[in-house]
Every structure is written in structure tokens, then in C-alpha cells.
Amino acid sequence: MCRSPASAQAEAMNDYIFDTGSELGQHHLDHLGNLLDAPSRWSLERRGLPPTARCLEIGAGSGAIATWLAARTAEVVAVDIDTSQLTDVPANVEVRRHDLREGLGVDGPFDLIHARLILMHLPEREQIFAQLVDALAPGGRLVVGDFTGRRLHPITTPTAEDEALWARVQYLSHELASPARGISFSWAAGTAARMSAAGLVDVHTLEYSETTAGGTDGCLLHRNLNQQAEALLLSVGAAPAELTRYRELMTDPSFSAWFYQFLCTSGQRPKCSVV
Numbered sequence: 001m002c003r004s005p006a007s008a009q010a011e012a013m014n015d016y017i018f019d020t021g022s023e024l025g026q027h028h029l030d031h032l033g034n035l036l037d038a039p040s041r042w043s044l045e046r047r048g049l050p051p052t053a054r055c056l057e058i059g060a061g062s063g064a065i066a067t068w069l070a071a072r073t074a075e076v077v078a079v080d081i082d083t084s085q086l087t088d089v090p091a092n093v094e095v096r097r098h099d100l101r102e103g104l105g106v107d108g109p110f111d112l113i114h115a116r117l118i119l120m121h122l123p124e125r126e127q128i129f130a131q132l133v134d135a136l137a138p139g140g141r142l143v144v145g146d147f148t149g150r151r152l153h154p155i156t157t158p159t160a161e162d163e164a165l166w167a168r169v170q171y172l173s174h175e176l177a178s179p180a181r182g183i184s185f186s187w188a189a190g191t192a193a194r195m196s197a198a199g200l201v202d203v204h205t206l207e208y209s210e211t212t213a214g215g216t217d218g219c220l221l222h223r224n225l226n227q228q229a230e231a232l233l234l235s236v237g238a239a240p241a242e243l244t245r246y247r248e249l250m251t252d253p254s255f256s257a258w259f260y261q262f263l264c265t266s267g268q269r270p271k272c273s274v275v
């Protein structure tokens with residue numbers, strides 16, 4: 001069957017932009033873990049982790065958080081559209097390959113659900129968020145972490161041209177390429193209000209942000225994402241020479257900037273009322 005150009009475009013918009021199963025995809029997940037596992041763990045265990053808990057991790061990536069949860073709770077279901085990085089997980093982690101755009105792919109209820117850097121990537125985020133709330137057991141907690149669109153201010157740059165180049169690549173990446181692929185940097189700021197509106201209680205947000213210098217995880221992640229999204233960046237107007245210099249800059253210790261602001265929001269389904 002032939003697909004119309006419009007449906008082909010809609011499909012392309014919805015496809016996750018990065019390749020989790022590639023070597024670059026593996027490094028991408030490693031950098032995310034080095035940058036964000038500490039604040040995520042803090043949020044996950046803020047109200048304690050019952051050893052009997054049944055947990056769900058969506059967009060599980062490398063499985064690092066699923067593995068950490070599995071050491072503290074009874075059972076973890078780890079869902080990802082690409083499970084190639086989820087090979088070395090403990091026996092109490094059940095790995096499910098599934099496209100979250102077609103539902104959660106597993107039945108609740110869950111005592112803890114964690115979703116990091118997945119909802120901002122999927123245009124179906126509102127619908128998936130509602131499904132996550134529905135899948136909570138009474139008293140169960142939902143923890144959602146995403147990046148915001150706060151401007152990534154440079155701190156030190158080798159030259160004024162490099163400062164302008166950084167601003168231009170951020171503009172191309174965040175103002176042109178990301179929206180074209182359905183990625184939202186405005187979603188995270190509304191997660192707490194969204195949880196309250198859904199009837200969750202004890203809603204709390206941890207804001208986490210740090211600076212990064214060339215050659216450290218934040219800059220190496222920028223470099224990695226720039227490589228993975230090369231075709232898209234060229235299609236929105238980036239010049240090859242700009243991308244080459246940007247990638248050099250991301251390994252240069254004399255460059256530094258603020259990394260993304262990460263908001264990790266948690267909320268609890270009331271113990272004895274219907275949400």
C-alpha cells in the first residue's frame with residue numbers, strides 16, 4: 001500500500017530521532033547515566049522504596065536505573081522500543097520490547113513508575129502520561145524527568161566566533177530540528193501541574209543543573225547528539241564546517257557552558273481514593 005506524503009511525514013515526525021542500538025546510542029545512554037542517575041535516584045527514593053514494590057521503567061535505555069531499582073524492590077518491568085542495550089539485567093527485571101505510542105505494553109498496577117527523557121521525545125506524551133497515571137496502584141508513585149528549554153549559556157569560549165557558533169548550533173538544534181521531530185522542551189515545566197490536575201498528591205520537583213566543560217559528559221553528550229542528528233541538522237541549514245568546529249569545541253577544555261536544566265517531578269496516587 002502506498003503511503004501519502006502527509007502520512008509518511010507524520011510517521012517520520014513521530015520516530016525517535018536517536019539510534020539506541022548503535023555505538024553512538026550506547027555512549028549517549030552512558031553520558032545520560034553519568035549526568036542524571038544521581039538526581040533521578042534521589043527522587044526515586046525520596047519517600048522510600050518498599051522492598052515489595054512492583055516497578056515500571058519506560059524508555060529504559062541502558063537499564064541502569066532498572067537495575068538499580070531491581071536491587072531495592074521486588075520486580076521491575078523495563079519497556080523500550082529498542083532493547084539491545086538491556087541485555088545484562090538482573091533476573092527480577094523483565095525486559096519488554098514495545099512501542100509506547102501503542103500503549104504501555106504491560107498491565108498495571110505498579111507501585112513505582114519512572115519515565116526519564118522519554119515523554120519529551122514522543123508527541124503522544126499527554127496520552128502516555130494519562131496511561132501512566134492509570135497504571136499506578138493506590139499509593140503508587142510516578143517519577144517523570146525531562147529537560148527544559150532554558151537557554152544553555154556559555155561561560156568560557158576560546159573565541160568570540162566560537163561563542164556565536166555555540167549559540168547558532170543551539171538555535172538550529174532546539175528551535176528548528178527538535179520541534180520538527182516532535183521533541184518538546186516546554187513539556188517538563190508543566191509536569192507538576194499536570195500531576196496535580198490528574199489527582200496525584202505530594203507532588204514535588206527536583207531541579208538539577210550543572211556546568212560542563214569540553215571533554216566532560218555534558219559536552220560529550222552534545223557532541224554525540226550532534227553526530228546522531230547530523231542529517232537533520234544539515235536539513236535545517238547547518239553547514240558541515242559549523243558542525244566540525246562545534247564538535248571540536250565540545251572536546252576543548254577551554255570551552256564551558258551550562259548544561260540542560262533537568263526537572264524530575266514525582267507524585268503519588270492517593271492511597272484510598274479513585275484518581
Ligand SMILES: C[S@@+](CC[C@H](N)C(=O)[O-])C[C@H]1O[C@@H](n2cnc3c(N)ncnc32)[C@H](O)[C@@H]1O
Pocket residue numbers: 016020029032033058059060061062079080081082098099100101115116117118121122
Ligand atoms: C533519551 S533516551 C533515555 C533513556 C533512559 N530513560 C535514560 O534517561 O537514560 C530515550 C529512550 O526511549 C526509547 N524510546 C524511544 N521511542 C520509544 C517508543 N516509541 N517506545 C518505547 N521506547 C522508546 C529509546 O530507545 C531510548 O532508550
